[in-house]
Amino acid sequence: MELIREADCGDPVLEAEAGALTGFSIREDDLASGGQYIVVPNEGGTSSISDSSVARYEFLVEDAGVYQIECRVRAPSGGDNSFWVRVDGLPVDGYLWNTATSAENFVVDQVNHVTGGVVLEDPVQVFLESGPHLIEFYQREDGTGLDSIALRRQG
Ligand SMILES: [Ca+2]
Ligand SMILES: [Ca+2]
Numbered sequence: 001m002e003l004i005r006e007a008d009c010g011d012p013v014l015e016a017e018a019g020a021l022t023g024f025s026i027r028e029d030d031l032a033s034g035g036q037y038i039v040v041p042n043e044g045g046t047s048s049i050s051d052s053s054v055a056r057y058e059f060l061v062e063d064a065g066v067y068q069i070e071c072r073v074r075a076p077s078g079g080d081n082s083f084w085v086r087v088d089g090l091p092v093d094g095y096l097w098n099t100a101t102s103a104e105n106f107v108v109d110q111v112n113h114v115t116g117g118v119v120l121e122d123p124v125q126v127f128l129e130s131g132p133h134l135i136e137f138y139q140r141e142d143g144t145g146l147d148s149i150a151l152r153r154q155g
């Protein structure tokens with residue numbers, strides 16, 4: 001796992017490219033935070049969670065509380081805009097995060113859980129104790145890009 005830096009607001013932020021990456025491509029982009037982002041390669045999407053296609057991040061939470069997972073994404077279309085996301089291994093099948101899309105730019109979006117058009121949670125909120133936490137992004141649709149990940153404390 002990689003270093004943790006503090007955002008201006010005090011919430012932890014990680015660059016997507018700084019994670020423990022399996023099966024992702026790293027791309028250079030002047031518009032990306034840190035100059036790079038990761039993307040699911042063509043034909044890299046999968047129909048279920050797989051340990052051969054995952055990006056893992058360890059966050060060190062200082063203050064226990066309810067958090068949202070706010071990310072910068074690069075998702076050009078509805079065919080390039082989803083991951084399964086797990087927090088400390090849960091849910092086992094992952095939150096199905098359908099990200100915001102933009103043809104040209106990186107956009108900020110919070111992890112949600114939308115299955116079969118049904119919104120189960122938007123945004124997902126998780127209670128985190130102080131200490132280390134593992135957040136995993138599993139490939140689902142190829143072409144989906146992830147730039148940075150932040151934990152935003154809600155209370
Ligand atoms: Ca989609
Ligand atoms: Ca795609």
Ligand SMILES: [Ca+2]
Nearest residue numbers: 033034036147
């Ligand atoms: Ca980045």
